[in-house]
Amino acid sequence: MVSPILVSVAQPRDVLSVPFVSEVLVSLKAAAAVQEIVALAKEYLGQIYVDWTLGSAENDNEIDIVLALLNNGVSGLFVTSAVAEQIRNRVPNARLVIKDGKDAAENICVFGETEVKIGKRRVFGYFEQPLQQIARGYTAVIELDQLTKEYENAGTKTPFVECYVAAMNTDRPDGLYTTLVTDSRNQALGLVYSSKKSIAEAIRTGSGVYQSRKHGLWYKGQTSGATQKLLQLELDCDSDCLKFVVEQAGAGFCHLDTASCFGSSKGLAALEATLWDRKANAPEGSYTKRLFEDEKLLNAKIREEADELVEATSKDEIAWEAADLVYFALARCVKYGVSLADIERNLDIKALKVTRRKGDAKAKYVEQETTEKKPEEPKEPKESVNGDGRIVMNRVDATTASKEDIEKCLQRPIQKSADIMNLVTPIVEKVRIEGDAALVELTAKFDKVQLNSPVLNAPFPAEMMHISEDVRKAIDISFANIKTFHEAQNQAETLRVETCPGVVCSRFARPIERVGCYIPGGTAVLPSTSLMLSVPALVAGCKDIVFASPPGKDGRLTPEVVYVAHKVGAKCIVLAGGAQAVAAMAYGTESVPKCDKIMGPGNQFVTAAKMLVSNDSNAMCAIDMPAGPSEVLVVADKYADPDFVASDLLSQAEHGVDSQVILIAVDMTSAEIDKIDEAVHRQALQLPRVEIVRQCIAHSTTIIVNSYDEAFDMSNRYAPEHLILQIQDAEKWVDKVDNAGSVFVGAYSPESCGDYSSGTNHTLPTYGYARMYSGVNTTTFQKFITSQVVTKEGLKSIGKAVMDLAAVEGLDAHRNAVKIRMEKLGYI
């Protein structure tokens, strides 16, 4: 931040009257004013310098004054060279502006010396010809009265504007000045242009006024209402860019209604905006609102998250826990009216300290650290196959490797089923016995969200399904395709067959009355899964559709999931995930309706809980199938595009660390496979979920085979959830597929299409269960009832066979039921 002028004020309180300049100089005439200056430094957006040239540093009291100022937000002190000499070993040179500093060191600022070479120095002065000195890069010290004085008939010729214009350079042919607009946290809002006239207008009106290249003076927000309060003007290091620091009103700076022309805010700024908004208008049921109202809960969460951050060791975990802690800490700040800018100002003041405390922790925390926990052994660094950080699949040549080695590569990442069952059983039991209370408690424990109620009933509030137009259209297109494909599977017609004369057997479908759809939400929220489960349920005619999905960290459901629930007419959404959600739907709770069948994929806890409840005859609850961690097997040959192959492998690898991807390379050279490896590494590094991908690829393999037949044998043995064929004449080979959840045929059929929009279902059997299970389809939501009509003639045809078989089984009552009829009809 550079200002061509330093405004000098006589009294500390005058600092607040300095208009838009980023640096002020306060004379310290009495020690009593120190407190006043320190208080101002906390508020003032710019930098405060203090003129101490009348003081000395001869006694401890005076040294204390110097340190108190520099430790509490004052950027620099103007001192005589004698004082500088006395305090040089206690205060960094860069914080002193030395009067008569002709012989001072290079990095020092000097005051009142107009002949020094500038170099790295900054020169301040009450110059006789300020504009000339400003043009040379010097900073003119100007009295406040002088600065605010309007010259007679001045127009733009106020001292303020003159000083800025004297300092600025422009190489634009139109003579305009490039101007960056930021908020008070230095976040860029947009790029505009200024002229002398627009700067004068901005200063006169105290608002954002710029020079439009087409339309002349531009009073920002005059028509849109998105006005700006001008806070400060600054120049960049070489004075060819002006910076307007503003407070933006309305929807934002950009004409597209975003905060900035570089898009919506992200990260901390976005979080802060959400928190202020929740504070002002949080809807009932908002978790953040609850935090604002329940001081104990908020404080407990801060302590809990701090503990979890201390316990975290991996990069992912640390980032995760730190983010949680920041969220709760910022919620507390916003509750008490403290903004991010306030926090950052505080950090800046702390950074300006010249003396530091030792920084030891308080005794009670030191004690906790040493008694409660032994320091954890550092965890092994995450696996990365070849140690040089490259993301590379293992490679095995099936033509030379042993059978055992190949089988090892085709093993899924180990799932400790006994361990998982031990974890899941008490969770399921707790929900069965304690109902809603357990659901709320377990959601707090595993998902770190404290809910008031675990269920959201239809009709769902419109404000919970705010989604962009593009996403709405995408959901609608996918919905239509999934519906079309699943309607075609619907066996609405009764099947009728006359097996022999007078014996008509029929079969007809009926919907399962109440179905539970589990939508995963742990590592990624999957609104697409809500479509894959609920659209077939709708097509099948299920009476009640119940959704369950873990809430986000803010206690809210993903709006896209709510939109789909609304679209299919779901009865309610259970805000829970994991085993607890499955148990709630299987047994029912005070507010969760008991479901007849539970569908949907999930992590190991979800899959284990589904198995558990489906085996409990008290639950009377069926499940679709074991649909666990995603997997893909790609069969590729030398005609495949390495980028396509890599992208397909990565699209499943990014699902989770327990996902697995296999490449079977048919008759490919090492050089050809290297190209795929190279593409995997290159593309992976661009992915936000690269750390997940890295771990998944570490247990994934490329297997080289000689022929297509070998490739299909291997694939059928593995029975992948997804099978992708990137081989020549791919369609021709589909006949060879015996075991797979879903097949993607040819170069332009990426698995992502099936995941979202083509119409096939993405809830598919994993872990080799594709050998005996189908993926979710319309019949998953139906049961089939058979019926028969046997006429007298029919009884004549099959009666004897029935009686003879019943006799073999020794079941005479069965035999009699036929015999009695046959006798009356006179057949026997």
Ligand SMILES: NC(=O)c1ccc[n+]([C@@H]2O[C@H](COP(=O)([O-])OP(=O)(O)OC[C@H]3O[C@@H](n4cnc5c(N)ncnc54)[C@H](O)[C@@H]3O)[C@@H](O)[C@H]2O)c1
């Ligand atoms: N096969 C398919 O058709 C298919 C489709 C989509 C997704 N998937 C898979 O679904 C999985 C989704 O997993 P996810 O974790 O992202 O979401 P998830 O919703 O399945 O699981 C998250 C829940 O797990 C519970 N949980 C987390 N840690 C726990 C612990 N230590 N003890 C007990 N419970 C705990 C929490 O309650 C949390 O809400 C992924 O593996 C993905 O590959 C499969």
Ligand SMILES: N[C@H](CO)Cc1c[nH]c[nH+]1
């Ligand atoms: N590929 C997953 C099934 O294994 C489904 C999915 C949802 N969203 C993205 N992918």
Ligand SMILES: [Zn+2]
């Ligand atoms: Zn996927």
